Amino acid sequence: MTEADRDEKVTQAYRALGGEAPPRALDEAILAASRRPRARWRVPLSIAAVLVLAVGVTLRMLPPQPGAESVALAPQVMETPRPAAVPAPAAADNVRRADMPTSAAAPAPRSAPAGTLPPTSGAAQRETADRAAKNESARREAFAGAAAVPQERAAAVGVEPQARMRDAAPAPSARPALSAAKLAEPARTPEAWLERIAEMRKQGREREAQESLAEFKKRYPDYKIPEALTR
Amino acid sequence: MLAYRQGDAAAFESLYGRHKGPLFRFVLRAVKERALAEELYQEIWIRVIEARARYMVQAKFTTWLYTIAHHRLADHWRKRGLKLVDAVEADDPPAPRAFEPEARAEGRQDLQRLAAALAALPAAQREAFLLHEEAGMSVGEIAAATGATAEAAKSRLRYAHAKLREALDDD
Numbered sequence: 001m002t003e004a005d006r007d008e009k010v011t012q013a014y015r016a017l018g019g020e021a022p023p024r025a026l027d028e029a030i031l032a033a034s035r036r037p038r039a040r041w042r043v044p045l046s047i048a049a050v051l052v053l054a055v056g057v058t059l060r061m062l063p064p065q066p067g068a069e070s071v072a073l074a075p076q077v078m079e080t081p082r083p084a085a086v087p088a089p090a091a092a093d094n095v096r097r098a099d100m101p102t103s104a105a106a107p108a109p110r111s112a113p114a115g116t117l118p119p120t121s122g123a124a125q126r127e128t129a130d131r132a133a134k135n136e137s138a139r140r141e142a143f144a145g146a147a148a149v150p151q152e153r154a155a156a157v158g159v160e161p162q163a164r165m166r167d168a169a170p171a172p173s174a175r176p177a178l179s180a181a182k183l184a185e186p187a188r189t190p191e192a193w194l195e196r197i198a199e200m201r202k203q204g205r206e207r208e209a210q211e212s213l214a215e216f217k218k219r220y221p222d223y224k225i226p227e228a229l230t231r
Numbered sequence: 232m233l234a235y236r237q238g239d240a241a242a243f244e245s246l247y248g249r250h251k252g253p254l255f256r257f258v259l260r261a262v263k264e265r266a267l268a269e270e271l272y273q274e275i276w277i278r279v280i281e282a283r284a285r286y287m288v289q290a291k292f293t294t295w296l297y298t299i300a301h302h303r304l305a306d307h308w309r310k311r312g313l314k315l316v317d318a319v320e321a322d323d324p325p326a327p328r329a330f331e332p333e334a335r336a337e338g339r340q341d342l343q344r345l346a347a348a349l350a351a352l353p354a355a356q357r358e359a360f361l362l363h364e365e366a367g368m369s370v371g372e373i374a375a376a377t378g379a380t381a382e383a384a385k386s387r388l389r390y391a392h393a394k395l396r397e398a399l400d401d402d
Contacts, residue, residue: 007392007395007396013341014345014349014364015364016342019252019256021251021252021255022255022269026269027247027251030276030277030280033277034235034243034244034247034276
C-alpha cells in the first residue's frame, strides 16, 4: 500500500478517537519485572529434569537382563516344595557317580540330565526314554533311604540351593554300579563308544573290547551294532 | 533491546516509554475490554522481558514486539474459540464501551461510527489497520508480524480502510 492509498480522513478520525494509555500501576509493574534478574537456574534445571526423565523412561523400556532375572527368581526356586522321594545330596551324588561313566561324572549342562548320553536320533531318544522308565523303580529304591535325611542337612554343609535342586532332581538313567572297565569308558555317544571298541580291537585289547561291547549292549539293546565288531 | 539484554535496565525503560501507548491501544482495540486488554498487555511485555536472552537482531524491534503481541492475541482468540471472532464480525456489533462516552459528549457522531466500524471489522483486517496506524508498520512489516503474505496483508489493510471510510461517509 502506497502513501497515496492511505485514506487521510480515516487516519485523522482514528487519531481523534483518543490516545488511551496503560495505567501507571501497570507501567510500574512491568518496569519492576524488567529489573528483576533473570532466573539463571531455570534452563539448567529444565535440562536436568528432562535428562532424568529420559533416562528413567529408557531404563524402564529396556528388556530385563538375564542375570537380574535369575537373581530375582532365586528365592522362588528355593521355596519350591520338593517331592517326597527327593534324596539328600550325598546319597544322590553317590548313586549318580556309581551310575555314570567317568566322563559323565563331570558337571553336565543344566539342560541335560546328569549321566544321560545325548540322543543322536529318534530311535536313540526312544531308547533313552524306555531305559529311564525301566530304571525309575530301581532308582526310587535307592533314593528311599536317603529321603529320610532332613533337607536342612544339605543347607548345613553349605551346598548351593540350585546345586541341591540339580542334585536332587531324579536321574532318568540310574543303574547298578559299573565295572572298572566301564568307568574308564570315555565315550559320550553310542557311535563314539563303538569307535572306541573298534580301536581296542585294533590294539589287541580283545578282553576289554568284549567287556565294553557287552556293556554297550546292555545300555543300548536296540542299537544296531556293525558286524565287524560282533565277530 | 541489545543493551537491555546486556543488563542495561534503563534501555528497557526507554523502549517501554516509546512503545507502551501504541501497543496498549493496539491490544485494547483488538479485544475491546479494558481489563482484558491490560492483562494481555502486561503478559506481552513479560514475554518480551523473558525473551531478552534469545533476542536476535533480525528485524526492527517494533516488528518483533508486535509479533509477540500477535501471537498472544492469537492464543486469546483460540482460547475463546470462534464465537468471539464471529461476534467481532457481526453486522451490527455494540459500540466499544471505552469510546462511547467521549464520542457522545462531544457530539461527534462520525467518531462513534468509526469506532463501531472498527469493532465490526474482521479480526485480521482490524489487526492490519491497527498495526499500520498505531505501530506505523508498512505492509511488509505487517506481513512479517502476522505471518501472512505481503499480498494478504495489503489486501486486509485496503479492505479495512475502505470499510472505515464508508462508515465515515454515511453521514
